[in-house]
Amino acid sequence: MLYLYSLIFNLMMNLQCRLMHRPVGTPQSSDFSFTEEALPTPKAGEILLKTHYISLDPAMRGWMNDAKSYLPPVGLGEVMRAGTISEVIASENPQFAVGEFVFGSEGVQAYSLSAGKGLMKVSPALASLPTYLGTLGITGLTAYFGLLRIGAPKAGETLVVSGAAGAVGMVVGQLGKIMGCRVVGIAGDKEKCDYVVNELGFDACINYKVEKVGKALRTHCPSGIDIYFDNVGGEILDTVLTQINKFARIPLCGAISQYNATGDIHAPKNYLSLLVNRAKLEGFIVLDYVQDYGKAIQEMATWLAEGKLKTREQVISGGIRAFLPTLLMLFEGKNTGKLVLEV
Amino acid sequence: MLYLYSLIFNLMMNLQCRLMHRPVGTPQSSDFSFTEEALPTPKAGEILLKTHYISLDPAMRGWMNDAKSYLPPVGLGEVMRAGTISEVIASENPQFAVGEFVFGSEGVQAYSLSAGKGLMKVSPALASLPTYLGTLGITGLTAYFGLLRIGAPKAGETLVVSGAAGAVGMVVGQLGKIMGCRVVGIAGDKEKCDYVVNELGFDACINYKVEKVGKALRTHCPSGIDIYFDNVGGEILDTVLTQINKFARIPLCGAISQYNATGDIHAPKNYLSLLVNRAKLEGFIVLDYVQDYGKAIQEMATWLAEGKLKTREQVISGGIRAFLPTLLMLFEGKNTGKLVLEV
Numbered sequence: 001m002l003y004l005y006s007l008i009f010n011l012m013m014n015l016q017c018r019l020m021h022r023p024v025g026t027p028q029s030s031d032f033s034f035t036e037e038a039l040p041t042p043k044a045g046e047i048l049l050k051t052h053y054i055s056l057d058p059a060m061r062g063w064m065n066d067a068k069s070y071l072p073p074v075g076l077g078e079v080m081r082a083g084t085i086s087e088v089i090a091s092e093n094p095q096f097a098v099g100e101f102v103f104g105s106e107g108v109q110a111y112s113l114s115a116g117k118g119l120m121k122v123s124p125a126l127a128s129l130p131t132y133l134g135t136l137g138i139t140g141l142t143a144y145f146g147l148l149r150i151g152a153p154k155a156g157e158t159l160v161v162s163g164a165a166g167a168v169g170m171v172v173g174q175l176g177k178i179m180g181c182r183v184v185g186i187a188g189d190k191e192k193c194d195y196v197v198n199e200l201g202f203d204a205c206i207n208y209k210v211e212k213v214g215k216a217l218r219t220h221c222p223s224g225i226d227i228y229f230d231n232v233g234g235e236i237l238d239t240v241l242t243q244i245n246k247f248a249r250i251p252l253c254g255a256i257s258q259y260n261a262t263g264d265i266h267a268p269k270n271y272l273s274l275l276v277n278r279a280k281l282e283g284f285i286v287l288d289y290v291q292d293y294g295k296a297i298q299e300m301a302t303w304l305a306e307g308k309l310k311t312r313e314q315v316i317s318g319g320i321r322a323f324l325p326t327l328l329m330l331f332e333g334k335n336t337g338k339l340v341l342e343v
Numbered sequence: 344m345l346y347l348y349s350l351i352f353n354l355m356m357n358l359q360c361r362l363m364h365r366p367v368g369t370p371q372s373s374d375f376s377f378t379e380e381a382l383p384t385p386k387a388g389e390i391l392l393k394t395h396y397i398s399l400d401p402a403m404r405g406w407m408n409d410a411k412s413y414l415p416p417v418g419l420g421e422v423m424r425a426g427t428i429s430e431v432i433a434s435e436n437p438q439f440a441v442g443e444f445v446f447g448s449e450g451v452q453a454y455s456l457s458a459g460k461g462l463m464k465v466s467p468a469l470a471s472l473p474t475y476l477g478t479l480g481i482t483g484l485t486a487y488f489g490l491l492r493i494g495a496p497k498a499g500e501t502l503v504v505s506g507a508a509g510a511v512g513m514v515v516g517q518l519g520k521i522m523g524c525r526v527v528g529i530a531g532d533k534e535k536c537d538y539v540v541n542e543l544g545f546d547a548c549i550n551y552k553v554e555k556v557g558k559a560l561r562t563h564c565p566s567g568i569d570i571y572f573d574n575v576g577g578e579i580l581d582t583v584l585t586q587i588n589k590f591a592r593i594p595l596c597g598a599i600s601q602y603n604a605t606g607d608i609h610a611p612k613n614y615l616s617l618l619v620n621r622a623k624l625e626g627f628i629v630l631d632y633v634q635d636y637g638k639a640i641q642e643m644a645t646w647l648a649e650g651k652l653k654t655r656e657q658v659i660s661g662g663i664r665a666f667l668p669t670l671l672m673l674f675e676g677k678n679t680g681k682l683v684l685e686v
Contacts, residue, residue, distance in 0.1 A: 069619045252618045267610030275626035276412045283618035
């Protein structure tokens with residue numbers, strides 16, 4: 001078998017997107033390079049994977065910075081880190097069979113070699129493969145643990161979620177409805193707002209580009225805000241802080257409005273509202289809940305099957321070389337649902 | 344008896360400090376006026392109180408603003424709100440005897456009439472009366488609940504406390520030592536730093552006026568910061584945020600550096616450190632723990648008696664008319680320990 005692999009795979013080339021410079025502000029194409037190399041041959045215990053789908057996430061911007069964070073920065077010259085759905089195309093590891101699909105963090109490349117560590121098998125029969133990068137993957141789990149563990153919603157409470165039509169936000173809002181909350185989204189265009197209200201069942205959605213967010217929140221949250229799931233940071237966080245209730249919870253998931261800032265970020269000048277309202281602003285990272293992923297995915301898969309939870313993926317069929325322009329769609333607010341690159 | 348009261352008390356005058364304007368920035372003497380009026384006569388169920396000590400607290404600055412908060416603002420023309428230790432000098436209420444001392448919120452005035460609601464008897468035999476405004480009063484309770492409930496210290500962790508020599512900070516640091524933490528204070532002069540290290544047993548104290556706080560924290564907190572008890576806000580909060588550990592807790596007690604700001608306050612531009620470190624910034628108000636005051640005071644009184652906890656009050660013998668200049672000592676960093684005005 002090993003001989004056959006070598007024969008075939010040595011003729012195939014892997015295409016990789018590598019981080020070459022640390023971006024200043026918005027990442028530029030000159031910050032990346034593309035390399036081609038012959039496919040490696042799996043040794044005992046290893047498998048060769050063909051990437052089908054690559055996850056695009058706001059967090060990637062942070063991984064490009066040379067800063068202390070929850071994961072080390074991507075090294076210069078390294079393949080850009082990314083969540084992936086891959087197919088096993090050769091296996092010298094008895095735990096993986098050729099033809100199986102796995103979720104992993106194999107990066108922005110067409111093929112990868114793995115010893116199997118950190119891979120999770122996924123079934124294309126139960127859900128479409130891109131869903132395993134979204135609602136049944138890291139973004140769905142982020143919504144699940146951030147809302148349920150940090151937000152701790154109670155029936156009758158009011159939940160506001162920004163980035164409402166994004167991969168995390170759309171799940172947060174639907175989970176809020178399942179928990180019996182009033183759910184108000186904030187998004188950047190009419191189509192997104194219509195989508196979360198009409199398709200996903202949010203109670204209201206504010207288009208922050210045309211509405212005054214403070215005034216609209218007062219209209220749609222007549223009993224104040226008990227939970228604000230923050231995906232965006234910036235002015236919107238500051239505005240929400242003026243309308244939180246006593247004992248409010250703000251799960252801090254991201255701050256996409258600030259990730260490309262070159263100077264100081266927009267800091268929450270109304271943070272003392274946390275004091276007078278005995279409220280909390282709490283960061284979380286989905287990786288801390290890895291021991292509970294299985295149970296959470298099972299629960300969400302059930303809700304999906306029952307129609308209580310809907311999912312949407314926006315799949316861009318551009319291949320590895322389309323990585324950067326596809327990533328930038330996130331920062332330009334051009335995606336609805338989970339943004340995925342098809343290789 | 345009623346006749347006798349009237350006869351005596353009608354000859355005595357009450358002196359009151361009233362809020363007349365909402366201060367802009369630092370409160371001015373023109374924001375207050377002093378009024379004199381005849382003492383009222385207690386009716387059935389009422390008691391007449393003579394104020395002995397008035398508590399001076401940073402929170403008073405917030406009460407002067409016309410803003411939604413955890414207590415309604417002091418109304419214009421009303422006696423300025425303040426915590427007090429008073430003596431019962433006439434009683435038509437069987438629950439209070441003449442000569443007893445009570446803690447209450449009787450305001451900046453020499454005498455007050457009360458129906459007894461919200462008063463707590465205190466014993467001058469067990470502790471000096473000003474201690475009931477400090478370590479065995481609201482500031483001690485603030486330290487106790489903020490540190491133990493929000494900060495949740497574990498032995499071996501590193502606790503940083505700002506306003507270290509203030510009424511709250513000095514108790515926070517000592518409670519941290521009792522809980523087995525490494526305790527690093529931040530204060531504004533050498534005397535205060537010497538006091539908390541040499542007298543109270545803090546492991547170190549940073550004089551923020553002469554040392555670079557970031558560098559000094561790196562020296563004194565070699566294992567990072569697990570709990571930051573924030574009394575001051577501003578630049579120091581921002582600096583601490585860059586050195587917090589995973590799962591750090593920041594009980595948000597106050598922001599004295601910002602209370603007199605006339606423009607935007609110094610917002611924590613490093614707040615995203617909460618995200619990558621899964622840390623929380625959580626406000627609290629001591630009034631929420633009123634059902635547990637008794638147990639907490641008993642525990643702290645025991646530590647005081649055992650010498651595990653030390654207390655200090657700075658008593659200014661100025662009377663009612665000295666209210667404002669004494670209050671301003673807090674904002675000028677001129678007090679060590681609990682600042683109290685003697686009437």
